[in-house]
Amino acid sequence: MIRYSRTYDFFRVWRRFSFNSTESITNHTFRTNECSPINHKIDHNGRFYSISESVKKQLFAGGGLPKEYQSLSETLNGLCIMVRKPAIELIHYLNKTNFDAPVLRYVLYGRTGVGKSLSLAHIIHYGSCAGFVLVHVPWVPKWFQYVKVATPSSVQSNKYDQPIEAVEWLKHFSTQNGPLLEKCELKATTTYTWSKREVTAEGSPLSELIDLGLNRAKYATGCIVALLDELKKAATNKQCRVLVVIDGFNSFFSPVSKVIREDKSMVLASEFLLTDAFLSLTRNDWNNGAVVVSIDPLAYPPELRESPLPRYQLGKTGFEHLDPFVPIEVQNYSDKEFRSQIDYYIERNWLQQPKAHTDNGRAELSFTSGNHPYSLMRLVAPY
Amino acid sequence: MSLSVLLRTLPTLNAINSQMSSLSLLSRQPYSMYKPFVKEPIYNIDKLDKFIESGEAKKCEFVPVKAARNDHNVSVFHDELTNKFINMVMEKGHKELARNLVEAGYMKIKQLQLAKYYKATTDIERAEIELNPITIFHKALDNCKPILQLTPIKRGGSTYQVPIPITENRARFLAMKWIILESREKDRKIHFPEKFALELIDAYNNTGKVVKRKQDLHKQCENNRAYAHYRWG
Numbered sequence: 149m150i151r152y153s154r155t156y157d158f159f160r161v162w163r164r165f166s167f168n169s170t171e172s173i174t175n176h177t178f179r180t181n182e183c184s185p186i187n188h189k190i191d192h193n194g195r196f197y198s199i200s201e202s203v204k205k206q207l208f209a210g211g212g213l214p215k216e217y218q219s220l221s222e223t224l225n226g227l228c229i230m231v232r233k234p235a236i237e238l239i240h241y242l243n244k245t246n247f248d249a250p251v252l253r254y255v256l257y258g259r260t261g262v263g264k265s266l267s268l269a270h271i272i273h274y275g276s277c278a279g280f281v282l283v284h285v286p287w288v289p290k291w292f293q294y295v296k297v298a299t300p301s302s303v304q305s306n307k308y309d310q311p312i313e314a315v316e317w318l319k320h321f322s323t324q325n326g327p328l329l330e331k332c333e334l335k336a337t338t339t340y341t342w343s344k345r346e347v348t349a350e351g352s353p354l355s356e357l358i359d360l361g362l363n364r365a366k367y368a369t370g371c372i373v374a375l376l377d378e379l380k381k382a383a384t385n386k387q388c389r390v391l392v393v394i395d396g397f398n399s400f401f402s403p404v405s406k407v408i409r410e411d412k413s414m415v416l417a418s419e420f421l422l423t424d425a426f427l428s429l430t431r432n433d434w435n436n437g438a439v440v441v442s443i444d445p446l447a448y449p450p451e452l453r454e455s456p457l458p459r460y461q462l463g464k465t466g467f468e469h470l471d472p473f474v475p476i477e478v479q480n481y482s483d484k485e486f487r488s489q490i491d492y493y494i495e496r497n498w499l500q501q502p503k504a505h506t507d508n509g510r511a512e513l514s515f516t517s518g519n520h521p522y523s524l525m526r527l528v529a530p531y
Numbered sequence: 532m533s534l535s536v537l538l539r540t541l542p543t544l545n546a547i548n549s550q551m552s553s554l555s556l557l558s559r560q561p562y563s564m565y566k567p568f569v570k571e572p573i574y575n576i577d578k579l580d581k582f583i584e585s586g587e588a589k590k591c592e593f594v595p596v597k598a599a600r601n602d603h604n605v606s607v608f609h610d611e612l613t614n615k616f617i618n619m620v621m622e623k624g625h626k627e628l629a630r631n632l633v634e635a636g637y638m639k640i641k642q643l644q645l646a647k648y649y650k651a652t653t654d655i656e657r658a659e660i661e662l663n664p665i666t667i668f669h670k671a672l673d674n675c676k677p678i679l680q681l682t683p684i685k686r687g688g689s690t691y692q693v694p695i696p697i698t699e700n701r702a703r704f705l706a707m708k709w710i711i712l713e714s715r716e717k718d719r720k721i722h723f724p725e726k727f728a729l730e731l732i733d734a735y736n737n738t739g740k741v742v743k744r745k746q747d748l749h750k751q752c753e754n755n756r757a758y759a760h761y762r763w764g
Contacts, residue, residue, distance in 0.1 A: 223642050225649040497645060500663040503607040512607055530634035530641075531608045531664070 178488035178495070180231065185274035188231050188239055194485040196228040196492055199273060207272055210320030211286030212395075214265050216525070224496040232263060232485065234478045235270040241474070242274065242438055247389065250432040253470050255397075256442040258478035259456050261522025264442040267478055268395050271440055272324075280391035280437075281332070281379060282324045283429065285317070288399040289447045292417045293406050302342075303370040307421040308407075314368035314422065318361045321375075329355060332388045337381055340374050342367045354378055373425040380429060383436040390437035392429055396447030400427060401466035404449040427469065441470075480519040486510075489521070493528055501531050570596045574603040610665050612672065619707050632723050637664035639728035661735070671734035675706035675741045679752040684761045693761045694752035709741045710734065 180195040182188065188197075204227050213221070221227040238254055245252065256264045275282050291313050301307040322329075336357060340348040346364065348357050354375060361371030383390040400423050407415040417423050430439050443461045445453040454460065458475060459467050481489060490510055493499040503509050517524040570591065573579050582588050602614055613633065621629035644662045651657045661667055680701070681692040697705075714727040733739025 223645055225645075497648065497662050498641065500641065501607055501665070506607075509607040516606075530637040 178491040179228075184277055185235075185239060185270060186243070186277050188236055188274075190236055192231040193233060193236060194230065194482070194488045196230050196488065199227045199229060201227075203273065203276070207276055207282075207324055208269065209323055210316065212265075212269050212272060212284060217266065220498075220525070224498060228492065229266055229270055229273075230263075230485065230489065230492075231270070232267060232478075233482075234264075234476045235267045235274075237476055238267070238271055238440065239274055242271075242278070242391075245438060247436045250435050251437045251439050253430060253432065253439045253441065253473035255458055255470060255473045255475050256440070256478055257456055257458050257461070257475060259520075260444060260446050260453075261520060262478045262480055263521050264444060264478045265395055268393055268440065268442055271391075272393055275391035275393070276324070278391075279328070279389065281328060281383075281388045282321075283376065283379065283390060283392045284320070284324060285394045285396075285426065286320070287447075288394060288396040289402075291420070291422060292399055292402065295407050298407050298415060298420075299366075301369065301421050302366055303373065304421060306419075307424070308415055308419055309366075309369040309421055311365040311368050314372055315362060315365050318358055318368055318372065318375075322355070322358050322362075328388075329353075332382070334378065334382050334387060336374075336378060340370075342370065348374070369421050373421060376425045376429050380434045384434045386436055388436075392437065392439040392441075394426065394430070394439075394441040396444050397430075397441035398443045398461040398463075398466060399447040401463050401469075402448055403452075403463070430470065481521055481524070482519075483514075486514055486519050486524075489524065499528050499531070504528075504531065565597055568594070570594055572596050572599045572603070574599050574605060576605050610668075612669060613665065615703075616668070616707055616710075620711060633727070635722075635724035636727035636731070637668075639724050640664040640667055640731060643728060643732060664731075667731055667735045671710070671731045672703070672706050674734050674737050675709060675745055676702040677705055677745045677748050678702070679749060680705070681748070681752060681755065684758075686761050691758040691761055692751070692755050693758045694755050695762055706741075706745075709744050713740050713744075 178195055180192045180197050182192060183197050183199075185197075208218075213227075218227075234256060238256075241252070241254070256267055258264055272282060272284055291310055295310050296312045298308050298310055301309045334354045335351050336348055336354060337350065339350045340357070342348070342360070342364070346360065346367070348360060357371055357375055357378070361368040361375075379388075379390050382388050400417050402417055405414045405416050409415060430441065432439075443456070443458055445456050445461065448461055452460075458470075458473075462470065487510070490499065490513065494505055499505070501509070504513060513524065513527065517527050573582055604614075617626065617629050617633050620633055641662065641664055644660055644667075648657055648660045648662060651660065661670075677697060679694050680697045682695050683690045684693045685691075710727070710730060714723055714730050717723075717726045730739060730741060734741050
């Protein structure tokens with residue numbers, strides 16, 4: 149005699165997720181000693197590798213790690229990133245690329261919180277190890293949604309500049325690539341005239357161009373345009389290899405902006421000079437480099453977040469701009485990845501409840517978070 | 532015998548509401564949903580296992596059981612005292628907000644304790660640091676519970692503050708109330724969870740303002756011990 153009751157329903161749900169997991173947790177290999185991302189293969193899938201403090205400072209000082217993940221890594225006494233399938237796939241492609249052919253565009257896409265930004269962080273570390281010049285934009289919407297000052301451009305009169313953001317980005321670029329740029333000895337190929345007195349002469353090193361942008365915020369955006377142009381030429385002339393990594397790329401094609409003119413009309417992303425510069429870098433009219441971008445629903449206005457798929461998130465213009473590209477989907481944790489994530493939390497003393505360490509506890513966490521990485525992080529945080 | 536098999540063979544747990552619809556309108560307790568003989572449900576899986584293994588479940592097979600409340604939970608993170616505390620933090624029914632605040636406090640505790648943990652160099656030092664926020668909360672609450680309280684009693688035209696023993700429920704209530712009041716007394720730039728975490732860690736170590744408040748109350752009771760006999764007669 150089984151009648152309907154709330155409690156019965158409750159236990160039925162409980163049974164469903166508590167007695168299904170038959171695989172016992174004996175796998176303690178959630179870490180890998182292979183700290184160079186160049187060698188990461190499918191064997192390392194689901195394992196954590198650690199990034200040293202100095203590398204972290206060099207690569208992610210100006211952004212690149214999600215804020216919550218960064219504070220968690222500080223609490224857990226060291227930055228570790230899980231080697232996941234999208235990053236392995238990308239590293240495999242980059243290792244095998246023929247760099248004489250036009251650049252390939254790789255697009256990471258997936259729901260919010262599945263780990264696109266961390267996969268990009270992994271790729272940045274790879275690029276720095278493999279000797280690429282990194283052109284990294286930590287979060288594009290920062291330039292269009294939270295702009296501090298937008299001024300008419302000093303280079304093109306119908307465009308807009310973001311001087312503060314531009315200086316920030318130049319600083320980020322120079323900390324990431326400082327030593328490498330000196331080694332490559334890249335030179336300016338044309339003369340850039342900023343004003344009557346300020347001129348970057350032909351043949352002067354690119355660091356001079358960066359310094360000028362850092363000191364004169366008014367010309368910072370112009371400097372970025374020139375710098376990216378020079379990098380493109382240098383890459384094509386085989387002077388250096390360039391890896392372009394852009395997080396939240398769809399923000400360049402957003403139909404809505406928060407920057408507003410005096411007549412209350414919006415200044416769209418396409419009206420900024422920085423957009424032109426980075427869109428020119430993501431065209432495949434150059435070689436000896438690679439372009440990795442991520443598409444995130446969060447980079448789009450709230451009313452346009454129904455689907456994380458590239459065609460929806462980029463719109464027609466964006467899709468045609470990137471086409472042809474290699475789409476790579478970032479998904480929720482697989483069983484193996486989930487297990488190693490929990491093992492990592494336990495080893496670092498973050499998951500404190502002894503009940504949650506058991507098979508049933510893990511099954512419950514897997515069920516309630518739906519194996520979604522960000523949800524799991526939030527779920528585990530208080531306990 | 533596994534729990535799932537037992538649950539299937541046990542009609543009581545499945546037929547909890549069997550007699551609820553037949554409750555008469557002429558019940559003597561107009562504000563209670565249930566007759567006095569209806570049992571409280573057991574929602575904790577471990578307790579339920581024990582209940583079944585001890586054979587008591589067999590006796591209660593045909594006794595009606597109350598429906599589980601919506602805050603009864605079998606989650607591995609569920610803690611009754613925490614639940615109680617969340618309800619006390621809650622204002623105007625904003626339970627989700629209250630829960631978020633308390634959970635943020637727990638996270639803060641873990642952050643603070645882990646910082647100490649990774650700073651410590653020897654294993655002995657590390658073993659002494661408690662990291663589990665729920666354990667910290669329970670011990671802190673125990674440390675804040677008073678064992679006496681004062682109550683005004685009128686004798687011969689004047690009112691005396693008379694020390695009387697305190698029930699377990701009242702002691703828990705006072706401890707929780709003091710912790711909340713102390714956590715709310717802060718600078719505007721500090722948020723509730725942060726102050727709450729600091730307050731709990733202090734109370735866990737038997738220091739801090741809440742423990743002081745308890746000791747002050749005890750001291751006052753001690754001073755008024757001469758009036759203790761007014762409790763009777």
